[in-house]
Amino acid sequence: MILSALLTSVGINLGLCFLFFTLYSILRKQPGNITVYAPRLVTEGKFQQGDHFNLEQLLPSASWVKKAWEPSEEELISKSGLDAFIFMRMFIFSLRVFSIGGIVGIFLLLPINYMGSQLSDHSDFQNKSLDSFSISNVNNGSNRLWIHFCAAYVFTGVVCYLLYYEYGHISSKRLAHFFSSEPLPHQFTILVRGIPVPPGSTCNETVERFFKEYHPSTYLSHSVIRRSNKLQSLINxxxxxxxxxxxxxxxxxxxxxxxxxxxxxxxxxxxxxxxxRLQDIEDNLRMEQSSLSAKEVPAAFVSFKSRFGAAIALNIQGVNPTEWITEKAPEPLDVHWPFFSESFIKRWIGKLVAIFACAALTILFFIPVAIVQGLTNLEQLETWFPFLKSILRMAVVSQVITGYLPSLILQLFLSVVPPSMIVLSSLQGYISWSQIQKSACTKVLWFTIWNIFFANVLSGSALYRVNVFLEPKEIPTILAEAVPAQASFFIAYVVTSGWTNIASELFQLLRFICNLKNRICSGESADELEAPSIPYHSEIPRILLFVLLGITYFFLAPLILPFLLVYFCWGYIIYRNQLLNVYVPKYDTGGEFWSKVHNSTIFSLVLMHVIAIGIFGLKKLPLASGLTIPLPILTLLFDDYCRKRFLPLFKDFPAECLIKKDRQDQNDPHLSEFYEKLTRAYDDPALMPKNYTGRNDSHASPLLHTSDV
Structure with missing residues (x-):
């Protein structure tokens, strides 16, 4: 790709971004659009729609930027939870990393790359290939490559320091949030599966007998699970x-x-x-609910009088390790009830189906990748479509096709991946929506890294080396040849996919169109509004992909860094605005998503090191290549230290913290009321009475009482 094609792509996407910003600043002021641009405020009763009109509503303004900037970290945590805080720390971490990297890359490495003559590109500046700004243009054996070597060491140290700082800062916030929180049901509850029910007894009796015998001082109550997935479908x-x-x-x-x-x-x-008709529906549902009262699953939510008591019970193990299997309970509203209707064999089959489906989806995605790579090569397009040769050679057409269209097509294909991974993760039998989203986040992340980064790299210039993974010694050399060659594509991808996506997140085009249709056709009111939750499983992998590109191309093609900085700056402000006005937290994992951020960043660093080893070897600087080998080793040792130092705090709270918090609660006058609510917290909502017609009779009485479960 030449420089003018990149500038064309930048111009198109800047125009789209400012169009979205302008439309948002106008449309958000219109009373009819408040359910699109501030649904959270509407559902919380903090925003009242007004019918008055004034000229200011038609003028664009940036006042929303100040409002999004003002809230502190503590206010953000109190309003949106630790997961939202972690999400925003990703942007802060990325801005710090690439601000330092940008200074080194733009003012030091980029001029060195441009002054090289390895590629012999004598065209004028506007028609210069973007490869002229990459390390590929530095002469083989040049001593200037030692500057790149030093930059790799310095940049690695900066990233590791910032990772350590963020891990420590987030850990302290997690502990502070725990101590400041009110008693929550999931802190006192565990899930027990594989309950061995003896003949002639029920699951309810078995659970009560077991915990009264082995945990008599801390056991409070339990709720046995019933097979209600079909009933839930009827209720929906x-x-x-x-x-x-x-x-x-x-x-x-x-x-x-x-x-x-x-x-x-x-x-x-x-x-x-x-x-x-509604009365008939209620009666049918009640009959179905009554028929489920005896359909128990050998699983139960067991609640205790203290957090420490629940933590002790979490580590119980029967004589048979496949029985009395325990795990932490999710928040009551986070429970994925259909899970409990699946047998062990179905869950095992579901995991296999998910694995094979992910592999199949990964392989099939090579088709759009091949199409995209074909669009970046005009000579290949002319071979495929000879009758379009005259059109393809037009300057404007060639710049749009090579600079804008490939990334756009790839992004359209990628839009189907996150919902597909949610479906596959649901098949694996997770007990909560947060676990489903965390699993889907991992799947989407590695799918994105493989299919956007590696697939484009290998299909672009090293596809003929399909045996690369069978020759470990050749991996650095193959990547050193392939990765720099795709620098222009990934720079355009950051501009096209990153900038436009972040602006469209603010504009909410799809929700705006749906809202307009509903207002015109069905006249739906704000009373029926349900504010959405932020899709972490799709947003976190997208951000981490850009972190991967920035770290990998830091010394290979530093021209990518300013475009990444623009993306992270916009993302920080836009997502703060969305978290405060649009998205409502449906669950809170306590910051567990940060481990995925840390692991992905470590992987990106090691990948950069492997490429650096190959690059210095190709550039006839074997000493630099050999001296780079300690870098990935030191990085992995650092990662191991962080796992031992911080990761345990994200899996379980220490016993010291649990006991201190339990002692604080002893002085809480509302603790008895909390225990009463705790006994009903994990009742299956599908078994709760449904009253659509407002009848006040026996049909609206609870189906099961606490004593029944």
Whole structure:
């Protein structure tokens, strides 16, 4: 790619970004769009819509930037939880890393690369190939390469220091958040599976007998799980019908809804057809709920009187390790109830299906990757489509096709990956939505790294070396040949995918169109609004991919760094705005996503080191190549230290913290009320009474009482 093609891509995407910013600053002021741009404030009752009009509503402004900047870390944690705090620390960490890297790369490495003459590019500046700004242009054996060598060591030290600082800072925030929080049900509860129910007994009796015998002083209550996935499906269908009927009921006249309950609707008392239909739905659901009261699953949520008591019970193990299997309970609203209806063999099969499906999806994705790589090569396009040769040689067309279109096509194909990974993770039998999203996040991350980075690199210039992974000694050389050759594509990808995506996140085009359609066609009100939650499983891998590109190309093609800095600056402000106004936290893992950020960054550093070893070897500087070998070893040792120093704090809270927090709660006058709520916290919502018609009779009484479970 030549410089003018990159500038064309930058111009197109800058135009789109400022268009989105302008439209957002205008549309967010319109009363009808408040459910799009501030649904969280609407659902929390902090924003009242107004019908008055003034000219300021039609003028773009940047006042939202100041409002997004003002809240402190403590305010962000209190409003959106530790996961949102971790998410924003990713941007802060990236800005610090690439600000330092940008100073070294732009003001030191980039001029050295440009002054080289290895590529012999004598075209004018506008038509210069972007490879002229990469390490490929530095002459073989040049002593200037020692500057790149030193930069790699300095940059690695900076990244490791910042990683250590962030891990420590986040750990302290996690502990502080724990001590300042109110008693929460999941802190006092564990999940027990594989309960051995003896003949003639029930799961309910077995659980109560076991914990009263072995944990008599701390055991509080339990809730046995029942097979309710089919019932939950019926409830979902019923709620959809209820919403539909509610809209019809508001719009239609009472006389049009009423009919007689006698023969053919001609005789008898007049009744509301919608009311009668909803009553039938309630009765059917109640019958289904009653039939499930005896369908127990050998699993239960067991609650204790203290956090320390729950932690001790978490480590119980029966004579048979496949029985009395324990794990931490998720938050009550985070429980993925369909999991409990699956047997062990179904969960095992589900894991196998997920693995094979991920592999198949990864392989199939090579098709769009091949298309994208073909678009970056005009000569190949002319071979494929000879009748378009005259059009392809037009300056504007060639610049758009090579600079903008490949990244756009790749991004369109990538949009189907996150929802696919959510489906696959759901098949694996996780007990909570947070675990499903964490699993999907890992799948999307490694899918993205492989298919966006490695697949493009190998298909671009080293596809013929398919045996690269069978020759470990050749991996640095192959990557050293292939990775710099794709620098221009990834610079364009940051501009196209990064900038435009971050701006479209602010504009919320799809939600805006849906809101406009609903207002025009169905007239839905804000009372039915449900604020969305941020999709960590898709957003975190996207950000970490850009971190990977920045670290990998730091000394190979530092021209990428200013474009990354723009992306992270915009992302920091935009996502703060979205977390405060749009997204509502559905769960809080306590910052467990940070381990994925740390691991991905370590992987990026080691990958940079491997490429550096190969590059210095290709550039006829074997001494520098040999002296680079300690870098990945030192980085992995640092990673091992961080795992032992910080990771245990993210898996479980220390006993010291649990005991201190339990002692604090002893002075809480509301503790008895909390225990009462705790006994009902993990009741299956599918077994709760459903009252769509407002009847006040025995049909609305609870199906199961605490003593039943």
């Amino acid at each position: 269908d019923a709620e959809k019908l209820y919403k539909k009927f509610a809209q019809i009921k508001d719009k239609s006249e009472a006389s049009q809804r009423q009919r007689c309950d006698g023969c053919f609707g001609l005789f008898g008392h007049k009744v509301d057809r919608l009311e009668r």
